[in-house]
Amino acid sequence: MNFTLQVWRQKNAREKGRFETYRAENISPDMSFLEMLDVVNETLITQGTEPIHFDHDCREGICGACSLVINGIPHGGKKGCTTCELRMRNFKDGDEITVEPFRARPFPIVKDLVVDRSAFDRIMQAGGFISVNTGAAPDANAILVPKKHADNAMDFAACIGCGACVAACPNGSAMLFVAAKVSHLANLPQGKPEASRRVRAMINQMDAEGFGNCSNHYECEAVCPKEISVRAIAQLNREYLKSVFTRMA
Amino acid sequence: MELKSHIPSGPLAEKWDKHRFELKLVNPANKRKYSIIVVGTGLAGGSAAASLAELGYNVTAFCFQDSPRRAHSIGAQGGINAAKNYPNDGDSIWRLFYDTIKGGDFRSREGNVYRLAQVANNIIDQCAAQGVPFAREYGGTLDNRSFGGAQVSRTFYARGQTGQQLLLGAYSALQRQTASGQVKMHPRSEMLDLVLVDGHAKGIVVRDLATGQVQSFAADAVVLATGGYGRVFDLSTMGLGCNVTAAYRAYKRGALFANPCYTQIHPTCIPRSGDFQSKLTLMSESLRNDGRIWVPKKKDDNRAPNDIPEEDRDYYLERKYPSFGNLAPRDISSRSAKEVCDEGRGIGPTKYGVYLDFSDAINRLGKDLIQQRYGNLFEMYHLITDEDPYEVPMRIYPASHYTMGGLWVDYNLMSNIPGLFVIGEANFSDHGANRLGASALMQGLADGYFILPYTIAGYLAQVGPKNISPDLDAFNAAEKDVNDRAKKLLSIGGKRTPDSFHKELGNIMWEGCGMARNETGLKKALEKIPELREEYWQNLRVLGEGEELNWMLERAGRVADFLEFAEIMCYDALDRNESCGAHFREEYQTAEGEALRNDKDYTYVAAWEYKGVGAPPQLHKEHLEFENVELATRSYK
Numbered sequence: 001m002n003f004t005l006q007v008w009r010q011k012n013a014r015e016k017g018r019f020e021t022y023r024a025e026n027i028s029p030d031m032s033f034l035e036m037l038d039v040v041n042e043t044l045i046t047q048g049t050e051p052i053h054f055d056h057d058c059r060e061g062i063c064g065a066c067s068l069v070i071n072g073i074p075h076g077g078k079k080g081c082t083t084c085e086l087r088m089r090n091f092k093d094g095d096e097i098t099v100e101p102f103r104a105r106p107f108p109i110v111k112d113l114v115v116d117r118s119a120f121d122r123i124m125q126a127g128g129f130i131s132v133n134t135g136a137a138p139d140a141n142a143i144l145v146p147k148k149h150a151d152n153a154m155d156f157a158a159c160i161g162c163g164a165c166v167a168a169c170p171n172g173s174a175m176l177f178v179a180a181k182v183s184h185l186a187n188l189p190q191g192k193p194e195a196s197r198r199v200r201a202m203i204n205q206m207d208a209e210g211f212g213n214c215s216n217h218y219e220c221e222a223v224c225p226k227e228i229s230v231r232a233i234a235q236l237n238r239e240y241l242k243s244v245f246t247r248m249a
Numbered sequence: 250m251e252l253k254s255h256i257p258s259g260p261l262a263e264k265w266d267k268h269r270f271e272l273k274l275v276n277p278a279n280k281r282k283y284s285i286i287v288v289g290t291g292l293a294g295g296s297a298a299a300s301l302a303e304l305g306y307n308v309t310a311f312c313f314q315d316s317p318r319r320a321h322s323i324g325a326q327g328g329i330n331a332a333k334n335y336p337n338d339g340d341s342i343w344r345l346f347y348d349t350i351k352g353g354d355f356r357s358r359e360g361n362v363y364r365l366a367q368v369a370n371n372i373i374d375q376c377a378a379q380g381v382p383f384a385r386e387y388g389g390t391l392d393n394r395s396f397g398g399a400q401v402s403r404t405f406y407a408r409g410q411t412g413q414q415l416l417l418g419a420y421s422a423l424q425r426q427t428a429s430g431q432v433k434m435h436p437r438s439e440m441l442d443l444v445l446v447d448g449h450a451k452g453i454v455v456r457d458l459a460t461g462q463v464q465s466f467a468a469d470a471v472v473l474a475t476g477g478y479g480r481v482f483d484l485s486t487m488g489l490g491c492n493v494t495a496a497y498r499a500y501k502r503g504a505l506f507a508n509p510c511y512t513q514i515h516p517t518c519i520p521r522s523g524d525f526q527s528k529l530t531l532m533s534e535s536l537r538n539d540g541r542i543w544v545p546k547k548k549d550d551n552r553a554p555n556d557i558p559e560e561d562r563d564y565y566l567e568r569k570y571p572s573f574g575n576l577a578p579r580d581i582s583s584r585s586a587k588e589v590c591d592e593g594r595g596i597g598p599t600k601y602g603v604y605l606d607f608s609d610a611i612n613r614l615g616k617d618l619i620q621q622r623y624g625n626l627f628e629m630y631h632l633i634t635d636e637d638p639y640e641v642p643m644r645i646y647p648a649s650h651y652t653m654g655g656l657w658v659d660y661n662l663m664s665n666i667p668g669l670f671v672i673g674e675a676n677f678s679d680h681g682a683n684r685l686g687a688s689a690l691m692q693g694l695a696d697g698y699f700i701l702p703y704t705i706a707g708y709l710a711q712v713g714p715k716n717i718s719p720d721l722d723a724f725n726a727a728e729k730d731v732n733d734r735a736k737k738l739l740s741i742g743g744k745r746t747p748d749s750f751h752k753e754l755g756n757i758m759w760e761g762c763g764m765a766r767n768e769t770g771l772k773k774a775l776e777k778i779p780e781l782r783e784e785y786w787q788n789l790r791v792l793g794e795g796e797e798l799n800w801m802l803e804r805a806g807r808v809a810d811f812l813e814f815a816e817i818m819c820y821d822a823l824d825r826n827e828s829c830g831a832h833f834r835e836e837y838q839t840a841e842g843e844a845l846r847n848d849k850d851y852t853y854v855a856a857w858e859y860k861g862v863g864a865p866p867q868l869h870k871e872h873l874e875f876e877n878v879e880l881a882t883r884s885y886k
Contacts, residue, residue: 012798028525029635032527035525038527045792046744049792050793050801051792051800057321057489058488058528059527063314063488065315065319111798114315118315118436120316121316121317121427124318124420124421125425130379130380131425132422133300134296134299134300134698134699135371138378140374141333144389147386150383150389154382154384154408158408161319185380191380
């Protein structure tokens, strides 16, 4: 297969970026999207051009490092699939493909397709945890968790922190990311004591980082590679409301 | 050099308690006078950094990923072992200890393995309290499942993402400490040298990968939690960033490297489909419960699998191991696949693959039940290969997956360099010659949450706080080395990319020091590696600059280290004239082709000392004492 790529190149955060056109030739349909870029990079290097930089690591859809917008859609638009899992057989021979970084103000570009997502870490630092020191835990079976609650918590805990939800949202909101953590912990008895403080702290940090708000476009759910449901956002709103009343009481 | 394991005396079950009592403590008010560097933030490093910070130490942590949440512990699927005995099926700490030491083919320390089994239960408690969403029964209690190498159900799990959930637990604890200021976190940072002051590890040199800035950090102790070296084979199930660099730099500064030849090859991965391939994807071992493994009887049989009649198929595992059949252990199953492919009977585009066929199971149990059991795995396979495993057999082949070898440490997890601690997959300590499933997560978290926080205090209390400055000559000299090396790599101006060398090295190692080794092959590899290294420093091409994010430079440094490290692996494999666990020397097998261990001459840990690039390393032996278990021969016939 052969493709024409329009790839965003940007030397660093300060300089202006631009699209460059590259050819991807003799591509096997079995290649992943990133392997296709590996091939293009090897060619670029032999021509003396610096390779296209993009974040990646596990290449099996779990680490959350890969972060490309492919033809306008974060992770390329195949349901439940990260960029590293996307195969070239999903494209047509001869296609022109645009490749851009995740774009959002709180995700500044580091180089080419690599963005800085440390805002997510700071949101987690604000409250994405249960305060239990090592050694202070009771026997694991002393905390009973109904199966349904555990399964619900797991649905939300599956978030890989890639940031596709932000890149897809017209408001650049991180609501699905924040909601996934809030809902994961709110569904478990262990998470209850801090639920109120957690939801407020995480939302405040999200705002402070410059992420937008949610206005129910649901683009986040559509591109989430782990198919996390916007039910999380509904739960987040409930938790937030509860926290306001708790504080008043 | 005499290697002192510092295993406490006394009965096995009392060693750890006794040792904890004997270890010196650091007074709570004094802990803030000490600083500790933790390199790597996977299960081991993340849990250690968080736990040390909770105790009040000043922790500085580093990872090469853009966030500590992405360390490759995240890729672990199956589960984590502990001897809770919740299912009431006869489990005990002793049984977990015995299964683990036997699974390791009696090449690990009794004292270490017993301690691992003892603290495993605390890990489950800790993780549950952190909010790890373990699978539950309807009554709300924790669910367990069975795993290879054990006859009890002791594996705790969170769907097929146990590693991810445990890592996010450790990450959340780490984030909490980062918020409090007790941990200073440096993501996108790679350790490029270890700095010794008066013979003690007192700091590291780090390159900020985003800016290219090279900087020194000093502390009272250094903890390496930098994972395994499985990418020496290039293709593996590991993350593409996984590397040996931090451990290898410590080795070059005098730390001993133990048992590097113990590398685990996982039997059920999706085979490579071409030279472009960057990564091999693991398919859970559980598939072997219902799948039947076969290849054509004839060489070069190019018929589609469903056109090959029953009489022309060789179900080789069922034929060779009638009682275990398709459930033969990982090492045996992997080697058998290689054998049939080497005979020319392999399948798929590269001819290095075997079929894993579910048609019998589908006929017997129905498609629905198979879908319930393996639906997500079948989908993943379908997504990657574009073949529907309900219709045609899966293709699988073994791949490099985990490394049991690592830097040598004593019972305190301290290397032979005082002040340098090594935890998780980066050390050699607990798995012997072969690791059982669901034990990697257990060891990483045991080291980080429950062992290192105690043992590091013993060292710190003994030496006292030093408040070392990163402006000392030792740091300046190490920084200069790091900068000079980067300049050298950028200035070679040759033709080949770092990746092309990595692929070639991977092939040499896979052929010479892979699933099965022999003297001739190892010696050949030892000839080829220096030649390739020579070419590397003549013909490498690295573009860009040192003062910015530069992938090629990062990779070039890592590949350069693999090109030196690969030799120690071969020397170790050559020294070990026996077959044990994952190390199979073709010269040492029984008439039936089974591994032949030599307990008389080889019950030692082989710890290698650096003697210069290209020079053979020096071997130091730590003899393993077995006072509580009898060395039995594994049999799966």
